[in-house]
Amino acid sequence: MGVMLIAGQLLSLFAKVAVAAFLLKAYLHSGRRSPIYLAIAWLVSAVVVLMDTLDMETLVAVFYALFSAVLFYGSLLFLIEEGQVSLKRPWIWALPPIVGTIYSLLLGSGWESRVGVSYGISAFYVFLAGVTIASAEADFPTARRAGIALALFGLHEMDYPVLRDVQWFAPIGFALGAFLTVLSAYLMAKMVLSERFIGSKPAVEVKPGVRLLTRRDYERVVTHLKDYPVLAFLREPNTFPAWTGYMLTAVTGDMRIHPTNLARMSEIVSRYLREASAQDVTGVVVIDGVEFLVTYNGLQPVLKFLATLRDMALVNRALLLVFIEEGAWNPKELSMLKRIFAGE
Template sequence: MNLLLAGQFFSFSLKAMAGLALLLSWKRYRRGSLLYLGAFFLSSSLAILSELGGFETATPLFQGLAVSLLAGGIVALLDEEAIGFPMRSLRLAALTLPFVVAGYTVFYSQASATPNPIYLAYGLEGIFYTFAGIMLLCLRHPYPRTGTLLGAVVIIHGLHKMDYPFLRPVSWFAPIGFTIGAILSLLEVVLFIRIVLSERFRNIVEAEKPEVVKKGVFIVSPDRFKAYVEALSDFPVLAFARRSDFPERWEVHLLTTVEGPGNIGPTQLHRIIERTRSYLAEAHRENVTGVVVIEGLEYLMMYNDFRSVLKFLATLSDYIALYGGMLVLVLDEKSFDERQLKTLRQVLNVGEGK
């Protein structure tokens, strides 16, 4: 019993500290994912505290809230990183999750001599915890090692939670189960913190500011853009483009209808806005002029009307002004009529790249 209490107290302390640390990080970085994930760890710690206090009804409620916050945090993080969850996987989840929940419930009611709905609720949340881990695997592209490990650990933790209704009443296994849970919680905390402290997440800019970097919005022809690429080769530029052959230091998101890691569909303009806002906000905190490149406006115009694209660019321009950044629009002016170009320049207060 002492081992059981020690494992529960360790998990509670670990998750409470992790939650507070992530909330403090949110105050600095203002990334919505940190707010969700910080609340996830705090809610999870309250679930453990309620079990320690003997409040059986509160335990699955806090745990359910924690799983909801975890899923919300993952979705927010994927959105901030401009990573789309594959539609094929989402379709598969929609088709299988309800059946899995029903099958799990029936199996427990048949396999348990004295079914406990409180225990069952906890186990059902493990199913969704496992699905959250599958979603986290999408982070293996921007965070290759850490993202893969984090997704795997959360999946294993979810599967472990699913054995709760069956093994929690077994007195000899309870300390072992909570010890396993404490170890998995520790790994989750460490991996989440590693992501938050990574250069990619914080967008730390260490390179010296090239001469071409100026605040504002600029239109640059494809020919002139080659000089920009060369001058900014060692600068961590955020680019949304139709091609990927840019300097290694750049973070490039392909504009395409083909699903892939970091790819953005031509109608998903909100994802470009969210990733840009996050990048510019952190660059501003580091007292650096963030540089955003959009190459492929003509492509976006194929899938959106001019008014929608103009509103999208106006929003980007507002963030550029707010955070003191630079937006480079690579544009062949022959692709737009004179009226569109005039409107574009007026709305965005565009300068001409030299």
């Protein structure tokens, strides 16, 4: 068991340092803030392994609390960057493990009250960090898998204060902990090294602006952009792997949006343009099926929606391409539509 323990600790230490290195690489490439905090968290977790090897239980509790707090903070930053939540001071939500550990160490007497309570709170926040990351959008499956693995790791860690003295469970708990550590580190490295997280500068050059085009132009324009990371809202399923395409339909499902949910579409566009701008890439948004949106929402709400997208594109120096069936509009409606794209 002693040899297994040492081997497991070395494997865990290597996995944590390795994922921290990948996170730092992702930070340098993406410009996001979340990878730097997640990297710090995993490095602190490596220190936990060293403190545990030296049998310094108090320092194990302190560094484990710091690990869970920074990890949870990094996971909140990840969701903020993804545009899924909006928090003014996310660091406040990461304080409970640190506060709980200080309280336990100052006022506790035995192991259970001094270290056990602290360890349990910290492990719970590791679980919460995993749940937070796992709540990523459906089009980011690597993040979901990394979050699930991290949540399982946190759940397993929560049983340590209760089962640490159960001898028959020790080898099982040790093996399971080592496996979940390596799995979490591996999946998080895949998450932050994915093109969805880092982004890539496309070879195709595009000029920012807003364009109102007819369906006759559709094939020519989209063929030019088929390898570009376009965000598209389409009436037909997306056929370009490089695109993030949402289908406008009343039928529910992944990568589908109900035509009445204009607010959700605006939110997705806003997040995409922020990410593209942060990566120094010209965002491109394609809207096809405006007539379908008018059928469900009426003319004025759709015109306001398109005006909002135009403003987003101009502010973020992006390209907005809107395709219409010109014959489906009467002269007055078409005039109002053209004024939006003329900036009047």
